[in-house]
Amino acid sequence: MVRKTLRTLEGLFGRDMGKVVMRLSLLISLVCHLGIVLAVQKAFPLRWTFESSHAYRVELIRPPVDPLEAEGGGETNLAKVSPLSQKPGEDTEDTISLDTSDKRYASYAGIIKAKLMRHWKYPSKARENLLEGKLLLLFTLNRKGALIDLRILEPSGIGMLDREAMKAVRSAAPFPAFPSSVSVARLHVKAKFDYKLTAQ
Numbered sequence: 001m002v003r004k005t006l007r008t009l010e011g012l013f014g015r016d017m018g019k020v021v022m023r024l025s026l027l028i029s030l031v032c033h034l035g036i037v038l039a040v041q042k043a044f045p046l047r048w049t050f051e052s053s054h055a056y057r058v059e060l061i062r063p064p065v066d067p068l069e070a071e072g073g074g075e076t077n078l079a080k081v082s083p084l085s086q087k088p089g090e091d092t093e094d095t096i097s098l099d100t101s102d103k104r105y106a107s108y109a110g111i112i113k114a115k116l117m118r119h120w121k122y123p124s125k126a127r128e129n130l131l132e133g134k135l136l137l138l139f140t141l142n143r144k145g146a147l148i149d150l151r152i153l154e155p156s157g158i159g160m161l162d163r164e165a166m167k168a169v170r171s172a173a174p175f176p177a178f179p180s181s182v183s184v185a186r187l188h189v190k191a192k193f194d195y196k197l198t199a200q
Contacts, residue, residue: 095138095188104181112175112189120168122195123160130197133158137191139169147173148186156195165193 096105098113125131133156140149150169155162169191178187 092184093140093186093188094184095190097190098192104183105187108176108179108182109189112172113191115172115175116168116191119171120193121164122197123164126158126160126164126195127197131158131161132195132197133161134192134194135162135165137165137169137193139189139191141173141175141178141187141189143178143182143185145173145175145177147175153190156193161193161195165191168193 094105096102096109098109098116100106100109134154135152135156136154138149138151138153139147142148147170150166152162152166178184
């Protein structure tokens with residue numbers, strides 16, 4: 001039977017018989033493989049479409065500055081004393097934000113911010129539940145850069161976010177010792193943590 005078929009094909013195609021057989025074999029192979037793939041797909045469904053991945057960005061955002069506060073009239077419970085008005089040996093302190101433009105503190109604030117960013121994470125449970133929030137922390141450093149006080153000035157209202165921000169400050173401490181441009185004995189640092197989910 002096979003020989004008859006081959007002779008018939010040879011009679012029809014002559015010397016091109018080898019090419020025909022090769023093409024026919026290839027076609028049969030493709031059909032068989034397609035059948036296997038479809039059978040496997042039916043038995044074990046595969047996801048041919050994939051959801052687009054999302055990237056989230058978390059950033060520290062500078063807290064708004066009250067014009068009165070910038071002039072020294074807004075902080076009643078925190079020291080806002082210029083070191084120039086103090087006599088040598090007196091205990092001095094100052095309060096800054098992480099994005100201060102004051103030349104005495106700007107580079108040191110940048111070092112603090114960079115160190116905080118390395119330790120600050122978005123809690124996975126908060127990210128999974130799409131929880132967002134902002135909080136304002138105040139922490140105090142001594143001249144050696146050691147953390148001597150940490151408190152929340154404005155909570156986010158979501159405990160896990162507040163705890164993660166405080167954990168980041170504790171993990172980042174101690175910070176480098178004050179540079180020569182910082183002449184105060186204690187430095188209060190305001191840090192605003194903004195937990196925001198941003199799809200890229």
